[in-house]
Amino acid sequence: MIKEISSTQNPTVKQLVALQEKSRIRRKTGEFLIEGVREINLALDAGFQLTQLLFCSAIADAEELAALQSKLSAEVTQIEVTEEVYKKIAYRSGTEGIIASAKAKKNTLSALDLPKNPLIMVAEAPEKPGNIGALLRTADAAGVDAFILANPRTDLYNPNIIRSSVGGLFTVPVATGSTQEVIDFLKQKNIAIYTAILQEAISYEKQDFTTASALVVGTEADGLSEAWRAAAKQNIIIPMQGRLDSMNVSVAAAILIFEARRQRGFTL
Template identity: 55%
Template structure:
């Protein structure tokens, strides 16, 4: 395959990549996003994402060959100069390689389960990229069957979420929809809804998560909306002994998820 060369920061593709990095509107309009780093690119390809272009800086890239990185599945390979790489890289530790990839469709109808007792993490209206990334890392660590995001406030393909998830955006099965749509999806699939809430709640260790279960997390500021609480099979709580009544959402999710995994013998 012919390798192109870009040495000018004024190149039209460089400008396009900058727009895709910085503007959610451009990502949504084009259906494309940027991935940096060898590990992240490898995870995206393993997760079934389609690579459109691979840009590499030979002065920085070391170890793997381009063929190893692309798995032979990239229609366009471009060599870039160090100044171009410095211009388009979101962070300076991405090993000199950047990929342009197509987004996935995260419609709920695309979610599939390989067992009859799926464990699902639901996050309603998560907004902070760091929290979303941490939730995805936890979900990957526990190998949950799906992560569902209700009323999403942030663009999943923004560079901060990709970075904070350390590539776990690509390793999880992710669905998105409104709160009502996700509740209907869970009920249709006979998945019990466990809402993390302060009222009418049961200690999480006293709940049985061995059946099909959805652990539903709200925001740290306002918690879950009434719609979730009205459709909850059981509200659950993590007892706390200090002065505050809530923890970071990703920490809370990790506690609940790994209790469910413990009950399932993992």
């Protein structure tokens, strides 16, 4: 049975807007919003549990909506909303008229199911959702075995992360933890740590990444904390020809991770 909501003052609408706008509400309820057909389908493929599906018939493509509805369990509440209500809830402009609420995962380190010879991307304390989204897109493109956020400063289910990752949040195994927890986890798994640090470093092209490896990047402003320097097997740098001494963290991560993939036999 499909419910209908036409008022922006409806309590359900207010709750959904709060989920979209406030990380505190997302943490309290354990839910978040997913906007867009592709992103919702990716979340379903990744085993995320949807709780509600909202759609605006005036905007949504009928065939795409029907295909998505056919995948839903009976427990998912379906709500048809007016265009006014949809625009009130939507984070993005120009989306397909479909939004879902879903239960967040715990994203613990212990939940990661790693292969025998893993390649892992680690980012310490990235703050900008756009950078995290770009890192997730890179992680997906390179097919890394896990993406780990150490000391995250931003809610993983921030709508801008979902938007900027183009659904990459759902296609890559993701975990979070404190810097020390991540270091301890990697050491326990016998995964070598390679840090993007200028001091006592070698060019990334000279480092062998064919064994179990974690490539670690920090923020452009602060770099990596001292704990990583002590834990690293080797510091690595990307030689640069210009006058600046840093580049965007997602660009740096992409260069490093694709070099590791090349060494492991990645071909187009």
